[in-house]
Amino acid sequence: MLTIGKDQLARFREPPRRAFEIEMVAHLAAFSPPLFKTLGEAQMLVVVQQGMQAAERHGFDLRGPVRMYLELMLLFGSRFDTDPQYPWFHELLTTATDDPQMQRAGRIHDRVTEYRRQVAGPDxxxxxxxxxxxxxxxxxxxxxxxxxxxxxxxxxxxxxxxxxxxxxxxxxxxxxxxxxxxxxxxxxxxxxxxxxxxxxxxxxxxxxxxxxxxxxxxxxxxxxxxxxxxxxxxxxxxxxxxxxxxxxxxxxxxxx
Incomplete structure (x- = not known):
């Protein structure tokens, strides 16, 4: 299930970045067990590190939005922000960038929820x-x-x-x-x-x-x-x- 997170006001620099990376590896292992099984812990850490950098480029450094960004990578591919299949990602990530992170993340979450309802289907x-x-x-x-x-x-x-x-x-x-x-x-x-x-x-x-x-x-x-x-x-x-x-x-x- 796509999440933003209750600890939305905590930045991933606190606790230290490395601890957050390890936490996200475990989270993504639970989020997609089949994909984690094929990748392994070391490669999933690479995914997390690259995903955190991409999230920062889009102005996300709160724990909840960053976690959501990583989940989106697993759902849509690591380059989902430029994928022609999903032009609405590019629009949502590049417009109203001065809005609060949680507000921006909420708009993305709502759109993804609707997409998954229509495209992924129940379960x-x-x-x-x-x-x-x-x-x-x-x-x-x-x-x-x-x-x-x-x-x-x-x-x-x-x-x-x-x-x-x-x-x-x-x-x-x-x-x-x-x-x-x-x-x-x-x-x-x-x-x-x-x-x-x-x-x-x-x-x-x-x-x-x-x-x-x-x-x-x-x-x-x-x-x-x-x-x-x-x-x-x-x-x-x-x-x-x-x-x-x-x-x-x-x-x-x-x-x-």
Missing amino acids: DDFTFAALRRILQFAEQPLEYPPAQIVGELARQFAAVYPEKAAYIGEQALTSLIAEGVEAARGLKSPSARGEALMSVLMFAFGHGCADDPLYPWIANTIRDGLAPEPARWPVRLEKKAVTWLKHVLGDLPRRS
């Missing part, structure tokens, strides 16, 4: 179902003519996660896919399959997933697959993504 049922459909989608042949890939992927994503596609809208969805296609081409993807894969990962894990500390396996697999021939990274990343999804889904309660 995250929509999300769990979508993750399973994404796994099925990733195991299918994904070859599209270059001129049609954005439109075809938008159609597929709407089928995989209709609640999310309807909420974020066609423009945001196509912007995200176009970013994924461009990122894959920048990595010299040899086919549309690599472009589709990168777009799927961004849709599932956020547009910054290729260097997100929450998903180090993505960056590591791309790096290792670029040598000695760039054509290898999509194949390796696809296998790794399927394995990762199966592992995480295996730790989730089964839902219809």
Whole structure:
């Protein structure tokens, strides 16, 4: 459950920053046990440290808003503040910045609560179902003519996660896919399959997933697959993504 925190007036510098970091690692472990299981304590500490820095850049240094910011990273990806899927985050984080932190955090909390009601569903049922459909989608042949890939992927994503596609809208969805296609081409993807894969990962894990500390396996697999021939990274990343999804889904309660 997304929280702001009752200790809203305490700044995370008091108690010392290190103690707060350790506290947040434990909090995020309870907030998302499957993700913590895949990351481990040391990597989650990296996530916390980078997230605290990002929160500070947006003017948050109270314990409650910072904790909320860290939770948002786990829900939407570490780069949620610039993700084309969620333009309202950018708006809420960059407007009325002179308002009190708790007031700003409250507006974000309200918007996220409404988003999760419509997109995640009760007990995250929509999300769990979508993750399973994404796994099925990733195991299918994904070859599209270059001129049609954005439109075809938008159609597929709407089928995989209709609640999310309807909420974020066609423009945001196509912007995200176009970013994924461009990122894959920048990595010299040899086919549309690599472009589709990168777009799927961004849709599932956020547009910054290729260097997100929450998903180090993505960056590591791309790096290792670029040598000695760039054509290898999509194949390796696809296998790794399927394995990762199966592992995480295996730790989730089964839902219809």
